[in-house]
Amino acid sequence: MTTGERMSRPAPEREAPNRGVPSDPAVHEVVAHAVRVGYEVIGDNIRQGKTAADRITAGDYAVKDLPDELTQLSLRLLQLTRDMSATTFDLIGAVLRDPNLQNAIKGLAPSLTPAVSGKPAAAPPAAAPPTAAVTLTCVVRGNPKAFGMPSMLQHPEQAAALSIAGLFSPNPALPSLKGIKFVPAPGGQGIAAIVDVPDSQPAGNYSGVICDSATHQTLGTLTVQVMP
Amino acid sequence: MTQGSQSVQRPIEVAVIGGGCAGMTAALELSHPKHGGRFTVTVYQEGWRLGGKGASGRGPSGRVEEHGLHVWLGFYDNAFRMMRACYDELAATGSSPYGDWREAFVPQSVMGLFATTEQQGWQKWVGHFPPRSGLPGDPQTPGEMHSLPRYIAKALRLLRALLIETDVHRHGGTHRPADDLRDPNKLLAAAQTLLGRGVFTTAAALAEAIGLLGTAIGMLAAPFDAAILQLAGKVAAGLRLWLETNVLAEDRHRHVWEIIDLVLAILVGTVRFGLLTNPQGLDAIEEYECRDWLRLNGASERSLKSPFINGLYDLALAYEDGDRDKPRLAAGQALRGALRMFFGYRGALYWRMRSGMGDVVFAPIYEVLRRRGVRFRFFHRLTNVGLPGKGPADHVASLTFDVQAETTDGRDYVPLRDVQGRPCWPSRPDWAQLTGGDTGHDLESHWDRHCIRTETLHVTRDFDFVVLAVSVGAIPHVGREIVAHDPRWRRMTENVKTVASQAFQLWLTEDLARLGWPSPPDIVSAFVKPFDTWCDMAHVVPEEEWATPPATSVYFCGVLPDPAELPADSDAQYPERRRLEVRDRAAGFLAETARHLWPNAYDAGGKFRWDLLADATGQTPPPSGPERFATQYWRANVNPSDRYVLNVPGSSRHRISPLDNTYDNLTIAGDWTSCGFNEGCVEAAVMSGLLAAHALSGLPALKDIDGYDHP
Numbered sequence: 002m003t004t005g006e007r008m009s010r011p012a013p014e015r016e017a018p019n020r021g022v023p024s025d026p027a028v029h030e031v032v033a034h035a036v037r038v039g040y041e042v043i044g045d046n047i048r049q050g051k052t053a054a055d056r057i058t059a060g061d062y063a064v065k066d067l068p069d070e071l072t073q074l075s076l077r078l079l080q081l082t083r084d085m086s087a088t089t090f091d092l093i094g095a096v097l098r099d100p101n102l103q104n105a106i107k108g109l110a111p112s113l114t115p116a117v118s119g120k121p122a123a124a125p126p127a128a129a130p131p132t133a134a135v136t137l138t139c140v141v142r143g144n145p146k147a148f149g150m151p152s153m154l155q156h157p158e159q160a161a162a163l164s165i166a167g168l169f170s171p172n173p174a175l176p177s178l179k180g181i182k183f184v185p186a187p188g189g190q191g192i193a194a195i196v197d198v199p200d201s202q203p204a205g206n207y208s209g210v211i212c213d214s215a216t217h218q219t220l221g222t223l224t225v226q227v228m229p
Numbered sequence: 230m231t232q233g234s235q236s237v238q239r240p241i242e243v244a245v246i247g248g249g250c251a252g253m254t255a256a257l258e259l260s261h262p263k264h265g266g267r268f269t270v271t272v273y274q275e276g277w278r279l280g281g282k283g284a285s286g287r288g289p290s291g292r293v294e295e296h297g298l299h300v301w302l303g304f305y306d307n308a309f310r311m312m313r314a315c316y317d318e319l320a321a322t323g324s325s326p327y328g329d330w331r332e333a334f335v336p337q338s339v340m341g342l343f344a345t346t347e348q349q350g351w352q353k354w355v356g357h358f359p360p361r362s363g364l365p366g367d368p369q370t371p372g373e374m375h376s377l378p379r380y381i382a383k384a385l386r387l388l389r390a391l392l393i394e395t396d397v398h399r400h401g402g403t404h405r406p407a408d409d410l411r412d413p414n415k416l417l418a419a420a421q422t423l424l425g426r427g428v429f430t431t432a433a434a435l436a437e438a439i440g441l442l443g444t445a446i447g448m449l450a451a452p453f454d455a456a457i458l459q460l461a462g463k464v465a466a467g468l469r470l471w472l473e474t475n476v477l478a479e480d481r482h483r484h485v486w487e488i489i490d491l492v493l494a495i496l497v498g499t500v501r502f503g504l505l506t507n508p509q510g511l512d513a514i515e516e517y518e519c520r521d522w523l524r525l526n527g528a529s530e531r532s533l534k535s536p537f538i539n540g541l542y543d544l545a546l547a548y549e550d551g552d553r554d555k556p557r558l559a560a561g562q563a564l565r566g567a568l569r570m571f572f573g574y575r576g577a578l579y580w581r582m583r584s585g586m587g588d589v590v591f592a593p594i595y596e597v598l599r600r601r602g603v604r605f606r607f608f609h610r611l612t613n614v615g616l617p618g619k620g621p622a623d624h625v626a627s628l629t630f631d632v633q634a635e636t637t638d639g640r641d642y643v644p645l646r647d648v649q650g651r652p653c654w655p656s657r658p659d660w661a662q663l664t665g666g667d668t669g670h671d672l673e674s675h676w677d678r679h680c681i682r683t684e685t686l687h688v689t690r691d692f693d694f695v696v697l698a699v700s701v702g703a704i705p706h707v708g709r710e711i712v713a714h715d716p717r718w719r720r721m722t723e724n725v726k727t728v729a730s731q732a733f734q735l736w737l738t739e740d741l742a743r744l745g746w747p748s749p750p751d752i753v754s755a756f757v758k759p760f761d762t763w764c765d766m767a768h769v770v771p772e773e774e775w776a777t778p779p780a781t782s783v784y785f786c787g788v789l790p791d792p793a794e795l796p797a798d799s800d801a802q803y804p805e806r807r808r809l810e811v812r813d814r815a816a817g818f819l820a821e822t823a824r825h826l827w828p829n830a831y832d833a834g835g836k837f838r839w840d841l842l843a844d845a846t847g848q849t850p851p852p853s854g855p856e857r858f859a860t861q862y863w864r865a866n867v868n869p870s871d872r873y874v875l876n877v878p879g880s881s882r883h884r885i886s887p888l889d890n891t892y893d894n895l896t897i898a899g900d901w902t903s904c905g906f907n908e909g910c911v912e913a914a915v916m917s918g919l920l921a922a923h924a925l926s927g928l929p930a931l932k933d934i935d936g937y938d939h940p
């Protein structure tokens with residue numbers, strides 16, 4: 002190589018990853034709102050616990066009662082936190098199902114509903130409907146020793162074709178079950194999976210993940226048990 | 230000086246130093262035809278082979294001898310994309326010995342944990358992870374971006390699936406006669422029952438509540454009588470104990486419960502720490518130790534000590550100084566890694582290689598690079614990165630090498646040899662090509678400074694840009710000037726920790742089923758230290774060249790504790806001493822510990838059947854008794870650059886990015902850099918190589934480096 006001018010690297014556009022949530026205001030607002038509500042619920046629980054504890058420190062209770070009282074306090078807090086966590090998870094679930102968030106994440110909605118303009122979403126997440134789920138019945142054909150486990154399927158985000166690679170045993174030496182079909186359940190309630198199980202299928206549990214074939218979103222699981 | 234490289238007419242000379250995953254990724258990117266020959270790349274590598282921590286070699290009987298057990302996880306999109314492109318490029322030449330990439334990587338869905346428990350003796354847990362649509366390295370599905378809300382949705386679904394599945398196994402209802410359940414109405418009713426809040430849901434909610442109770446009480450403001458606090462703590466501990474002894478200890482699904490407990494802790498922590506909206510993403514909890522953070526969010530002690538968590542630490546070799554009592558994993562990256570591992574895989578959870586990693590990964594890369602005109606300078610050991618003697622220290626002025634060997638005819642060294650029709654790396658240099666023949670030197674040993682001459686490259690005369698892709702353990706030795714001059718580099722070398730590792734491989738004349746291991750051939754972790762992780766590698770044996778092939782081979786791996794005082798550079802015998810230590814420990818492991826895995830490998834008197842070990846060296850008669858272990862393969866990875874890179878809490882902020890422009894003709898690459906996925910793994914190394922290429926050329930675009938902008 003011949004000696005030339007010393008070269009330098011181009012100036013970097015940035016030097017660190019963008020780890021934050023996508024800068025879309027809709028995402029930010031909806032998530033922030035849900036988290037705020039979540040924290041309020043946590044705060045309420047802690048405040049209630051503190052009130053009870055303050056009463057103990059204030060001497061409302063005889064010392065000999067302490068262990069018992071504390072147990073009561075613990076149990077009450079326990080119940081509260083249990084309820085709280087259910088609420089929190091429902092909240093997160095509601096946030097995730099929020100169409101603004103969905104659209105924003107997918108980058109499909111450049112123009113968004115009023116929630117974008119910085120106001121909270123029209124309905125507070127706490128009031129969001131419960132998880133939309135469909136009953137999945139499993140109809141097994143062939144092997145009389147095999148039967149399917151009913152379960153619930155998450156509603157796909159859009160109308161979707163269900164797909165499942167097959168049902169697999171934890172023991173890969175055992176043959177998997179393939180060719181599973183999905184049909185509307187008899188009586189129009191939910192969906193039925195039809196699984197053909199040969200008589201020769203070894204005993205065991207066979208399970209697989211049901212996906213939306215378009216988005217690959219996981220919607221639920223399907224399990225078939227073959228009795229010995 | 231030319232600002233930026235756009236205005237330059239002549240090709241830009243790039244010196245890539247170090248031929249591991251990171252250096253090779255950068256070389257592949259910069260030599261790619263998309264640059265139209267803008268860069269001329271030369272790779273400088275000590276010793277005779279590429280691969281670094283992923284190197285392997287062929288020993289006697291063509292057996293594969295690895296640096297350590299390597300698997301590729303199903304979310305390694307950048308790494309798989311690179312390998313798929315390599316295989317395609319070779320296939321397009323019409324003379325590829327490799328075939329399709331899917332022949333080289335074998336999908337695996339089963340991961341096992343095998344550990345002792347306080348009450349139940351040895352317990353095995355086998356996790357079956359169903360195949361998922363797509364393949365690693367496929368283009369990302371639009372909308373399937375990495376976002377915490379999406380992971381949480383997936384975690385909630387997993388939780389539900391686990392709860393339902395557990396109940397399926399527990400419920401007496403499932404054992405009703407089959408025809409009873411053929412009636413759709415009864416099925417529906419059964420579904421409702423299963424979905425009701427059963428014992429497990431309650432147990433999980435209880436455990437979580439107890440964790441929160443502890444935290445809530447801990448947050449109560451003063452003045453608060455210490456005795457009461459103590460009492461409250463006891464109540465919480467008592468309740469947890471009650472739960473664990475009465476509800477959980479008896480349960481055969483305790484592993485499922487432990488995972489539920491951990492997932493709950495993660496969900497609670499995500500909300501509590503505001504991770505969903507934090508601009509730092511998971512880096513916001515990077516200063517916490519992973520177990521501490523989970524504990525803070527209510528995970529039970531039982532789950533924190535579970536084989537599942539131990540297995541994650543073992544797989545990440547996450548023990549500072551190799552000390553089993555110092556498990557250290559930064560919470561943010563640990564969580565990022567776990568989320569990607571369990572919720573981000575495509576095809577299969579993990580992939581094993583059909584042959585040695587050197588043969589499956591680095592031989593094809595070498596072939597592609599050669600065809601593109603990349604030059605290789607083997608036997609070049611970097612000893613100094615020189616800064617300018619005068620003027621601002623803003624660039625690299627020189628690179629000095631020890632030249633360890635030269636070819637007899639002055640031509641390029643030919644590094645690969647043929648085994649079963651495929652190009653492979655030998656375990657030793659091909660001395661026949663080198664002047665002076667076999668010198669007996671270990672050209673990969675940091676403590677063997679053999680050198681026939683030194684060579685210094687100068688900026689503008691011999692190179693323009695440098696990709697420094699040696700590992701962080703080597704930086705204090707090769708980058709002395711920069712470390713002395715630049716406090717950031719000093720802090721990086723002090724805080725980004727590494728750990729030595731040990732590995733051994735066995736070739737057995739009976740397969741594992743016959744030896745009494747009842748489960749599928751999977752990777753097993755959380756076993757007894759130091760060889761806590763092992764994998765059945767029967768599928769590699771057909772790639773080897775045995776006169777009488779053994780039934781299987783098994784690879785073991787774990788950390789290797791450091792001595793109290795690190796050896797001086799002049800201590801030439803140090804690596805051999807550590808190797809002997811590994812040999813003795815591995816032989817002792819077979820004599821005793823392995824009986825828990827393979828009971829039939831022991832004779833009626835309880836002695837290990839040493840004749841199970843297949844002898845590749847073909848000695849007649851083969852050694853008998855414990856001496857036979859000498860016919861197997863073992864190693865101690867103690868060279869500074871070979872040490873596994875850890876991510877201990879608080880160390881991420883000391884990492885430097887390949888994008889850092891302090892030295893305007895230098896970029897760094899390796900799993901030790903700040904590369905978006907700060908963990909010692911192939912994917913991190915590849916990401917850092919892509920970033921290094923971006924730093925020098927603007928390509929690939931940062932948005933095309935999968936997972937770089939992960940929360």
Ligand SMILES: Cc1cc2nc3c(=O)[nH]c(=O)nc-3n(C[C@H](O)[C@H](O)[C@H](O)COP(=O)(O)OP(=O)(O)OC[C@H]3O[C@@H](n4cnc5c(N)ncnc54)[C@H](O)[C@@H]3O)c2cc1C
Nearest residue numbers: 247248249250251275281282297299300611899900910911
């Ligand atoms: C025992 C073990 C098991 C592992 N298992 C897995 C696994 O299962 N899955 C996974 O993803 N990852 C695994 N890893 C981690 C993985 O191997 C590394 O993350 C990856 O190989 C790092 O690549 P790198 O390019 O950053 O560094 P390296 O591979 O260390 O490359 C550095 C290169 O620089 C060269 N070099 C060093 N000093 C000099 C010098 N002075 N002059 C010239 N050249 C020099 C080295 O020889 C080497 O070629 C494992 C690591 C170990 C140690």
